Amino acid sequence: MTRAKLLLYAVLALGLLVVVGPFVWMLLSSFKPEAEIRAVPPTWWPHTWTLGNYRDLFSRLDFPQYFANSAIVAVLVTAGNLLFCSLLGYALAKLDFPGRKALFLAVLGMLMVPGMVTFVPQFVLISNMGLANSYAGLVLPFLAGPFGVFLMRQFLLSIPDDLIEAARVDGAGEWRIFWRVVLPLCKPALATLGILTFLASWNNFLWPLVVATTDDKYTLPVALALYSIGQNRAYYGLLLAGAVVVVVPVLIVFLALQRHFMRGIATTGLK
Amino acid sequence: MTAVLDRPAAATRGRATRARRRRAWIGWSFAAPFTLLFLVFALLPVLASLVMSLTDMRATDLRTPLAVNVVGFGNFTRLFSDELFLRSALNTIVFVAVGVPLTMVAALAAANALNSGLIRFRAVFRVGFYLPVVTSIVAIAVVWRFLLDPEAGLVNNLLGLIGVEGPAWLQNPGTSLGSIIVMAAWRNFGSLMVIFLAALQGIPAHLYEAATLDGAGRWQQLRRITMPLMRPALLFGAVITGIGYLQLFEEPLVMTQGGPLSSTLSVSYHIYNQFGFGNYGYAAAASYVLFVAIVALSVLQFRLLGSRDD
Known part of the structure; x- marks a missing residue:
């Protein structure tokens, strides 16, 4: 190996340490007793292993409930986006109807609108529908996101029209074509959209922070944020264990399916 | 276009109109579910936010969002x-x-x-x-x-x-x-x-x-x-x-x-x-x-x- 190459590897390895190190340290520290977490100088490998932080998380605080809430909301939001975005994406890419261009522009334009612009009226709307502090209130505003439409349309544009025409010539109805011909071809795009949507929902913060007003509807990030600025703000052990519970499921999904992530970024990121 | 259309041309035009209507109907039936949610939970709030910014709406007006004072800019x-x-x-x-x-x-x-x-x-x-x-x-x-x-x-x-x-x-x-x-x-x-x-x-x-x-x-x-x-x-x-x-x-x-x-x-x-x-x-x-x-x-x-x- 040349010297230049060795240097390159050293720099990359250092970068990896800086990026991944905090996660490793978070995981290790979550198994330390509070006193050891605050020890100066800090320990890297725990001297005393304890599950105390996790026990507190699951008994003193209601983390199983928050975990379930996050999962329920993420599953519903993901299912909604897969269905609604593929329907509209197909219509925009392959069907010709009046208003198509305007609709696409409106959806694209929405990508630029900051969440802060919509959240106050959304809150007024959801409150007046009687859906504040409910799963419906947490899910409804996210069922149909513009990003998914963009992704599905881009993917569907690359599918040749001949396939759809052939099915039409064979006498298949429009819905049948969609379910039997188009959707099966979309599997890679649906996988990417599903993962990205699930993640975005799992990590979503502002809306559940505002809509979930009682403990039993908190999602994980809301609970963690409120504990970290509330009366538990000084309990690093508890907060680090909470962060592990938020992060680890996502890391497992990411590591298992990282090919889809990278493809998703490449397809939506360029052109 | 001639003033008086002969029959086959009218029939063709009729067919074309029908085909266009059919295409519009199919297209919008695919687009409708997303569009409905998008209108209610995205487009409407964007406009409502703009209107709200011109009013003195407060949390106490939550249930009567229309009964607020316009304060302009x-x-x-x-x-x-x-x-x-x-x-x-x-x-x-x-x-x-x-x-x-x-x-x-x-x-x-x-x-x-x-x-x-x-x-x-x-x-x-x-x-x-x-x-x-x-x-x-x-x-x-x-x-x-x-x-x-x-x-x-x-x-x-x-x-x-x-x-x-x-x-x-x-x-x-x-x-x-x-x-x-x-x-x-x-x-x-x-x-x-x-x-x-x-x-x-x-x-x-x-x-x-x-x-x-x-x-x-x-x-x-x-x-x-x-x-x-x-x-x-x-x-x-x-x-x-x-x-x-x-x-x-x-x-x-x-x-x-x-x-x-x-x-x-x-x-x-x-x-x-x-x-x-x-x-x-x-x-x-x-x-x-x-x-x-x-x-x-x-x-x-x-x-x-x-x-x-x-």
């Missing part, structure tokens, strides 16, 4: 004499102006390193660098608050090893915003790196070979080949990072609560606080200022980085 003039808003705008501008270039440089460096020759473990590095992007910002903020703890934090203890006494990063108004900027770059450079890496790999190798034959040095190759061909990716990276960074919110909320002395209060955080105080109209006005800033920044970036051919 009162909220906007108030905003620009609101010292906290101006401070939050300044903080956000600094965050974007320093954070976006920092993130892009880190991403470019990583992408270049991973693109140079046959790198073993490239996938490992790529996944590793991308890791923070997929994790909850709240969880990351919790971890970083601890990393930056003046006594027990890893950062200051590492600095101590080389004889430097680190400051109380988040408790000191001079270093709090800087700490959050570095943390944001640390978290986000991975996603730009993947985009830049894909763009770099899309540049045909024969261009470099030809340039080498013509005697072009590395610097010239970078300036004449790499940068022009990377321009779309750079533009895209700058725009999405700018849009994201202008909406800074979770990091200061969890790490500093906007403090100390409002040194990390962002525009989004200020809007959130105003909403919390029940000042809905005022919050909506501030959110529209943010919206305009996002559009303006994107336009500016297109001007600066966009194609030079036009």
Whole structure:
């Protein structure tokens, strides 16, 4: 190996340490007793292993409930986006109807609108529908996101029209074509959209922070944020264990399916 | 077109109209479910926010949102004499102006390193660098608050090893915003790196070979080949990072609560606080200022980085 190459590897390895190190340290520290977490100088490998932080998380605080809430909301939001975005994406890419261009522009334009612009009226709307502090209130505003439409349309544009025409010539109805011909071809795009949507929902913060007003509807990030600025703000052990519970499921999904992530970024990121 | 149509032509026209209607019906039946949700939960709120920004709506008007007073541009003039808003705008501008270039440089460096020759473990590095992007910002903020703890934090203890006494990063108004900027770059450079890496790999190798034959040095190759061909990716990276960074919110909320002395209060955080105080109209006005800033920044970036051919 040349010297230049060795240097390159050293720099990359250092970068990896800086990026991944905090996660490793978070995981290790979550198994330390509070006193050891605050020890100066800090320990890297725990001297005393304890599950105390996790026990507190699951008994003193209601983390199983928050975990379930996050999962329920993420599953519903993901299912909604897969269905609604593929329907509209197909219509925009392959069907010709009046208003198509305007609709696409409106959806694209929405990508630029900051969440802060919509959240106050959304809150007024959801409150007046009687859906504040409910799963419906947490899910409804996210069922149909513009990003998914963009992704599905881009993917569907690359599918040749001949396939759809052939099915039409064979006498298949429009819905049948969609379910039997188009959707099966979309599997890679649906996988990417599903993962990205699930993640975005799992990590979503502002809306559940505002809509979930009682403990039993908190999602994980809301609970963690409120504990970290509330009366538990000084309990690093508890907060680090909470962060592990938020992060680890996502890391497992990411590591298992990282090919889809990278493809998703490449397809939506360029052109 | 003739004044009197003969029968076959009329029939053809009738068929064409029917086919057009049928196409419209099919198209909209596919588009309707999304469009309905989109109208109610996205488009309507965007317009409602604009209307609200012209009223004095407060939390007490929640059940009767139509019975509010129109105050015209009162909220906007108030905003620009609101010292906290101006401070939050300044903080956000600094965050974007320093954070976006920092993130892009880190991403470019990583992408270049991973693109140079046959790198073993490239996938490992790529996944590793991308890791923070997929994790909850709240969880990351919790971890970083601890990393930056003046006594027990890893950062200051590492600095101590080389004889430097680190400051109380988040408790000191001079270093709090800087700490959050570095943390944001640390978290986000991975996603730009993947985009830049894909763009770099899309540049045909024969261009470099030809340039080498013509005697072009590395610097010239970078300036004449790499940068022009990377321009779309750079533009895209700058725009999405700018849009994201202008909406800074979770990091200061969890790490500093906007403090100390409002040194990390962002525009989004200020809007959130105003909403919390029940000042809905005022919050909506501030959110529209943010919206305009996002559009303006994107336009500016297109001007600066966009194609030079036009």
